[in-house]
Amino acid sequence: MKVRDFMTTQVFTVTPDTALRVVNQIFQRYGTNSILVEDGQQKILGIVTYSDLIRKIFPSYEQAMTDESIWLEPNIIEDHISGLITRPITEVMQKKVLTVKPDMYAIQAGAFMNAHHIKQVPVVENGLRIGLLGYKDLTWGFMLKNCSYF
Numbered sequence: 378m379k380v381r382d383f384m385t386t387q388v389f390t391v392t393p394d395t396a397l398r399v400v401n402q403i404f405q406r407y408g409t410n411s412i413l414v415e416d417g418q419q420k421i422l423g424i425v426t427y428s429d430l431i432r433k434i435f436p437s438y439e440q441a442m443t444d445e446s447i448w449l450e451p452n453i454i455e456d457h458i459s460g461l462i463t464r465p466i467t468e469v470m471q472k473k474v475l476t477v478k479p480d481m482y483a484i485q486a487g488a489f490m491n492a493h494h495i496k497q498v499p500v501v502e503n504g505l506r507i508g509l510l511g512y513k514d515l516t517w518g519f520m521l522k523n524c525s526y527f
Contacts, residue, residue, distance in 0.1 A: 380486050381479035383518040384500045384508035390415045391466055393422055398462040400469075401430060411497045411509070414470045419505040423470030426496075433469045434458055476501040477510060487515050 389403055389412045403412055404427050414423040436444070446453055476499045477486045490498055490512065500508040 378483045378518075378522065379479065380477055380481045380483055380500055380510055381508075383483050383514045384479065384510045385514060386508045388413055388499075388506065388509045390506075392417060393465060393467050395466045396463050397430065397433070397466060397469065400425060400466050401462075404430065410511075412466075413474075413499060413506060413509075414466055415506065419507075421474050421476070421499055421501070421506050423467070423472045424474050424499070425466055425470040429469050429471065434461060474499060478502065479507060483515060483518070486510055487512070 389407060389409050391400060391403070391412055391414055393414055393416075395414075400412060403409065409427075411424055411426045413421055414425065415421055475489075475493055475495060477489060479500050479502050481489075486498070490496070490510075497509055497511040499506050500510055
């Protein structure tokens, strides 16, 4: 079984100038975990995950433990967030995007994702995005194809 048998073609994309507010709205409205940043021609420029967005918005554990004003003055975080929501996605996105090919064996793609600690990977053919493959796609796909009671 190949990646093309498991991938989804419903991919959420934004352009590099999209504001973080809009990206967050997409995450909240559609419950997706990743959004691709593209040039408008299905060429991938970056990827942003919900975790990337949260790390940008909230202070790290170290910051929270060393700067007590974060706890005592909640308006500091509110001011930080209000300054971020209009910023472009390019400030948060991961620019190095790993991809897989649609004709790659699905089990090989799963091992690739596991080795690189990523949960979703764009599927690219001839330099253009044609889909997205996630761990959920693989696990459900394998279970549905191999178990008669699913």
